[in-house]
Amino acid sequence: MTQNASDIARAILAAHSARFDGHPAAAFDGFSSDAPVYRGAREACARLGFIAIDSECVARAWQAQTERLGHFDAAQWPADPRDFGLGSFPPAARANSFPPCPIALGLYAVLPDAAWVGRMARAGVPTVQLRFKSDDPAAIAREVQAAVEAVRGTSALLFINDHWQLAIEAGAYGVHLGQEDLDALTPAEVQQLRASGLRLGVSTHGYAEMVRADAVSPSYLALGAVFPTTLKKMATAPQGLARLHGYADLMRGYPLVAIGGIDMDRLPQALAAGVGSIAVVRAIVGADDPEGAARALMARMQQGMR
Numbered sequence: 001m002t003q004n005a006s007d008i009a010r011a012i013l014a015a016h017s018a019r020f021d022g023h024p025a026a027a028f029d030g031f032s033s034d035a036p037v038y039r040g041a042r043e044a045c046a047r048l049g050f051i052a053i054d055s056e057c058v059a060r061a062w063q064a065q066t067e068r069l070g071h072f073d074a075a076q077w078p079a080d081p082r083d084f085g086l087g088s089f090p091p092a093a094r095a096n097s098f099p100p101c102p103i104a105l106g107l108y109a110v111l112p113d114a115a116w117v118g119r120m121a122r123a124g125v126p127t128v129q130l131r132f133k134s135d136d137p138a139a140i141a142r143e144v145q146a147a148v149e150a151v152r153g154t155s156a157l158l159f160i161n162d163h164w165q166l167a168i169e170a171g172a173y174g175v176h177l178g179q180e181d182l183d184a185l186t187p188a189e190v191q192q193l194r195a196s197g198l199r200l201g202v203s204t205h206g207y208a209e210m211v212r213a214d215a216v217s218p219s220y221l222a223l224g225a226v227f228p229t230t231l232k233k234m235a236t237a238p239q240g241l242a243r244l245h246g247y248a249d250l251m252r253g254y255p256l257v258a259i260g261g262i263d264m265d266r267l268p269q270a271l272a273a274g275v276g277s278i279a280v281v282r283a284i285v286g287a288d289d290p291e292g293a294a295r296a297l298m299a300r301m302q303q304g305m306r
């Protein structure tokens, strides 16, 4: 029988090391509780390479799971929203949730300007995002308006990255915000965005960020970066498929989007984790034939979803 923290850490590592391989052990910065399952899980998560805030989250969830079940089960990686202190599931049924979006957003093209948005909407991509990076407020406002006009007459759902107020004014379908974007909003601004009726998607890069995102009950969660990406410098290492499976198990009540380094070859593996959407940038924008690439990615998604 497993009794102390060291035994618990060993049992967790024996059960999960093989699938969570490929991450170097993380620095261990101490315990915040004396509970043995928490302590053992905290140590094991650091050895499995989870960053400190994620180790803390999983270890606390493992302690909560043990108390809820009445026994410690090393095989059962925590995946119950109650053990993470999340809101009620499904999140869309919460009184304060953002408006729902389809559980499967399908192929999700993240695009650098309105012209690209129009091209991919006309090519039949079901979900598109304007990710226009500029310091020029007038150019940003023009591009947001142009993107909204570019999807008219198509069935594409348009999310605007970062510029939530412009997205509301222009009448986009939704907004995508990162953790820092969300942190910059006051509670009144979050309320303004919620009251606008636009959908909200939030970026997450691990357990702690998923818990943080859940507090605003967004319309979808993006999980990344799954694989290495050269598109932007990421603050966290690529998560890999095993973690993606763990995140999707926990957050399965949300529409989920996997992002980061996904291409034709990797798409089926990412989809198999249980997400309903795959977001790509370079697999479309960097292709010789972007419309053809989008069609091929959509066909592969269809195969994977059967």
Ligand SMILES: Cc1ncc(COP(=O)(O)OP(=O)(O)O)c(N)n1
Binding pocket: 108, 110, 129, 131, 161, 162, 176, 177, 178, 179, 181, 201, 203, 222, 223, 224, 232, 257, 259, 279
């Ligand atoms: C679908 C999707 N997922 C993640 C991101 C990244 O958003 P964010 O963290 O705000 O970073 P920037 O894109 O603003 O650099 C995204 N845009 N879309």
Ligand SMILES: Cc1ncsc1CCOP(=O)(O)O
Binding pocket: 110, 224, 225, 228, 229, 230, 231, 232, 259, 260, 261, 262, 279, 280, 281, 282, 283
């Ligand atoms: C914006 C963003 N957020 C997480 S990964 C990523 C970039 C994804 O780009 P690519 O599909 O080209 O790797």
Ligand SMILES: [Mg+2]
Binding pocket: 161, 162, 176, 177, 178, 181
């Ligand atoms: Mg952003």
